[in-house]
Amino acid sequence: MTDTFTSSRTRSAAGNQPASAAENQSASRPGDKTAETKEPSLKGTFIAVMLLGGFIIASWVLVLALFLSRN
Amino acid sequence: MHIHRLEKIWIGFGLAMLLIFLLLTGVAAFAMGISPPSSSSHENMHHGKVDPTKLQTTAPFDKPGLKQIGDNEYEAVLIAYAFGYNPDTIDIPHGAKVHFIVTSSDVVHGFEIPGTNVNFMAEPGEVTELTHTFDKAGQFLVLCNEYCGTGHEMMKMTINVK
Amino acid sequence: MISTSSITAGKPFHENDGQLVLAHVLFAFAALLLGGIAGLLQAMVRGGTITLPHGIGYYQLLTAHGVLMALIFTTYFIIGFLYGGVAKTTGRLLPTTLALGWTGFLLMSMGTAVGTVFILLNKATVLYTFYAPMKASPYFYVALALVVVGSWLSGYGIFYQYNYWRKTHPGERSPLFSFMSVVTMLLWQVATLGVAAEVLIQLIPWSFGWVDTINVLLSRTLFWYFGHPLVYFWLLPAYICWYVVIPKVIGGRIYSDALARLSFLLLFVFSIPVGFHHQLMEPGISQFWKFLQVALTLMVVVPSLMTAFSLFATFELAGRAKGVRGVFGWLKVLPWNDVRFFAPFMGMLIFIPAGAGGVINASYQLDEVVHNTLWITGHFHLTVATSVALTFFGIAYWLIPAVTNRRLTPRLNKLGLWQTWIWVIGMFFMSGSMHTVGLLGAPRRTAYTTYGDNAQASGWIPYEVVMAIGGMILFVGVLLMIYNIYALLQAPAGYEEFPIGEELDGAEPTPKLFERWGVWLGISVVLIFVAYTIPVVEMIQTGVGSPGYKTW
Numbered sequence A: 001m002t003d004t005f006t007s008s009r010t011r012s013a014a015g016n017q018p019a020s021a022a023e024n025q026s027a028s029r030p031g032d033k034t035a036e037t038k039e040p041s042l043k044g045t046f047i048a049v050m051l052l053g054g055f056i057i058a059s060w061v062l063v064l065a066l067f068l069s070r071n
Numbered sequence B: 001m002h003i004h005r006l007e008k009i010w011i012g013f014g015l016a017m018l019l020i021f022l023l024l025t026g027v028a029a030f031a032m033g034i035s036p037p038s039s040s041s042h043e044n045m046h047h048g049k050v051d052p053t054k055l056q057t058t059a060p061f062d063k064p065g066l067k068q069i070g071d072n073e074y075e076a077v078l079i080a081y082a083f084g085y086n087p088d089t090i091d092i093p094h095g096a097k098v099h100f101i102v103t104s105s106d107v108v109h110g111f112e113i114p115g116t117n118v119n120f121m122a123e124p125g126e127v128t129e130l131t132h133t134f135d136k137a138g139q140f141l142v143l144c145n146e147y148c149g150t151g152h153e154m155m156k157m158t159i160n161v162k
Numbered sequence C: 001m002i003s004t005s006s007i008t009a010g011k012p013f014h015e016n017d018g019q020l021v022l023a024h025v026l027f028a029f030a031a032l033l034l035g036g037i038a039g040l041l042q043a044m045v046r047g048g049t050i051t052l053p054h055g056i057g058y059y060q061l062l063t064a065h066g067v068l069m070a071l072i073f074t075t076y077f078i079i080g081f082l083y084g085g086v087a088k089t090t091g092r093l094l095p096t097t098l099a100l101g102w103t104g105f106l107l108m109s110m111g112t113a114v115g116t117v118f119i120l121l122n123k124a125t126v127l128y129t130f131y132a133p134m135k136a137s138p139y140f141y142v143a144l145a146l147v148v149v150g151s152w153l154s155g156y157g158i159f160y161q162y163n164y165w166r167k168t169h170p171g172e173r174s175p176l177f178s179f180m181s182v183v184t185m186l187l188w189q190v191a192t193l194g195v196a197a198e199v200l201i202q203l204i205p206w207s208f209g210w211v212d213t214i215n216v217l218l219s220r221t222l223f224w225y226f227g228h229p230l231v232y233f234w235l236l237p238a239y240i241c242w243y244v245v246i247p248k249v250i251g252g253r254i255y256s257d258a259l260a261r262l263s264f265l266l267l268f269v270f271s272i273p274v275g276f277h278h279q280l281m282e283p284g285i286s287q288f289w290k291f292l293q294v295a296l297t298l299m300v301v302v303p304s305l306m307t308a309f310s311l312f313a314t315f316e317l318a319g320r321a322k323g324v325r326g327v328f329g330w331l332k333v334l335p336w337n338d339v340r341f342f343a344p345f346m347g348m349l350i351f352i353p354a355g356a357g358g359v360i361n362a363s364y365q366l367d368e369v370v371h372n373t374l375w376i377t378g379h380f381h382l383t384v385a386t387s388v389a390l391t392f393f394g395i396a397y398w399l400i401p402a403v404t405n406r407r408l409t410p411r412l413n414k415l416g417l418w419q420t421w422i423w424v425i426g427m428f429f430m431s432g433s434m435h436t437v438g439l440l441g442a443p444r445r446t447a448y449t450t451y452g453d454n455a456q457a458s459g460w461i462p463y464e465v466v467m468a469i470g471g472m473i474l475f476v477g478v479l480l481m482i483y484n485i486y487a488l489l490q491a492p493a494g495y496e497e498f499p500i501g502e503e504l505d506g507a508e509p510t511p512k513l514f515e516r517w518g519v520w521l522g523i524s525v526v527l528i529f530v531a532y533t534i535p536v537v538e539m540i541q542t543g544v545g546s547p548g549y550k551t552w
């Protein structure tokens, strides 16, 4: 059973490496004031989510119309 | 924690959308009285509650049926039971405003008039009230839309609007 | 990055851990098969295609379907998946974790077996929501209690493993997968308190005859205190796949660890004090409290909007890293032929109409249009039976080989793509017609009927026939899925990756606050007390007891 513990430790250290590496990287650039200007372009993402928002509104209004027509 | 400018816009948009939905439903409910069903505030009811085992002797359920209470305004006192409604037919004058006052004498039931917004639950011990104006003439089906046992799919009543 | 992941590449999954995961996953798919048979028969009965042989009732099937699908398939798969990911990200499961996991499995399985027997004996035809005052056999409620208590132990196992990891890694941020597993299980612990109280304090004493009557409204309120977070208990593991697994599968990065954790915490905090949105059409709860919970319900939409953004951003950035241009160019480089991506992706896509439907259902008066109609059934066949189920299917294709040290073959990958299409097409017909006929007023949970040749109700039958056709297509999908699971167990030995995404370079550090559990639990408790205390006290004080009935 003791070797379960040791191996779990080594395994987990390896598993976690990427995450802590990323943390160190960002920590080595304190403040990151330039982030605002260096933001990646997410235009496609933005259009996609706005279409999603439009879909929610359209379906909501459709059921609202049904509700009003039956009231 | 940094959030992308476009994500901030998106979340702002989403919040605005949800707040508008909330505002519209809230104004309709609290300012215009277009609200979902709730406990009956009928004079005979204590907190909108009744003893489900004593309905025969408890007003107004001792005399279920339609009762005129004003100018083309009615109270429809109904008891849902497995598997039907008492009474099973009511005749309503065209254009009448009807206050449904409904409870159950056994398990939980539904009360739905398809094609209208009348849709609520009838529960033992509780009295539900909902108001609806019938501006269209014709025969309306009322069905139970909450599972109540083997005969559930047969549970219905009829409303004639003339 | 490639170097870090290759450290673990090829390392076999430990057998003891793998067995626990596999046991849960196989149990889940057995439930899917049985539930699928019931589902097929239901759809055919409703469409008027068949009448059931004497002795089997429609509502008996519906009870079995609801319990096996909504409670058993989901819970077992979730626990198996979470244990797998926790083992992958925190190291081998500790002996105590394994012991808790297996004890939980045994208790839940005993509960499932007893519950199923009582459903088959027609002693518990009360549907999976078991609304009082319909009174099932007390052993049915005992069985449910066993399932819940078993799942608690499984949750404790995950907490134990996580705590051990944190103690041995002071100051480090926990792996995202494990963090999310802890949130999911914490949500489950808090949520199940409601149903546990209902079952232990109300239903069991009443069904054994120790007390004569039951407070119906209170029992419904306790049920729905549990019932809404239940749907988030299904959804969060699917979100884990979308946030943590999918970035790795598409060769991208996790968009933001911090935002992912934040959205999970928001889901935890807001998904519990909202159960009244299932009780908008009933008496006994005042307008004010209903509306307050409607407002909280709409708040729980926000973390899902954040999730949508993060997922699209992951896709877009992965595409840009591969050099594609154009606003939607990234769509072209997604791995459409990889079932590990495609099945969950279809789940995400279908979550758009599913979520839109949910916003409508929660919108107070609008619920009058859809309450207890087939629209609702259509809605959750999109949410749980498609978004969640397809994501779970997509996970199974790599999880089973990963924990049994086999590999996903190209042939099985292809069968998986077929399975996904069959499911989506079947659901398009079944859920699509359920939504439509629901808007026309057709009730849910109702056997074939025209209400004595009523013209309006007869007009619903054609839609219900389409529903039955969709159900048949779906059943083919269930059979193919079961075959795929069988074939995965026979797959050639080897190594299959357990995909765990890594964060973008230079992403912001995650605030430490996100792992101060006391704070989040505290906020959750405060919200629950605000949303529930006054109405529940009133229900207890003014409630009138009801005797029990067996109406089936």
Ligand code: HEM
Binding pocket: C036, C037, C039, C040, C042, C043, C046, C062, C063, C065, C066, C069, C070, C073, C074, C127, C128, C129, C377, C380, C381, C384, C385, C389, C443, C444, C445, C446, C447, C470, C471, C472, C474, C475, C478
């Ligand atoms: C072969 C695939 C499936 C078919 C044909 C099917 C069909 C149906 C039908 C016809 C109903 C009952 C409609 C009614 O009378 O109200 C139903 C209810 C339900 N289904 Fe499915 N379904 C399938 C898969 C699933 C899956 C995968 C899940 C969840 C993981 C699920 C969860 C449910 C639930 C929770 C109910 C409600 C039960 C109730 O109202 O008590 N179904 N399904």
Ligand SMILES: [Cu+2]
Binding pocket: B109, B110, B144, B145, B146, B147, B148, B149, B152, B153, B155
């Ligand atoms: Cu019924």
Ligand SMILES: [Cu+2]
Binding pocket: C227, C228, C231, C277, C278
């Ligand atoms: Cu809900």
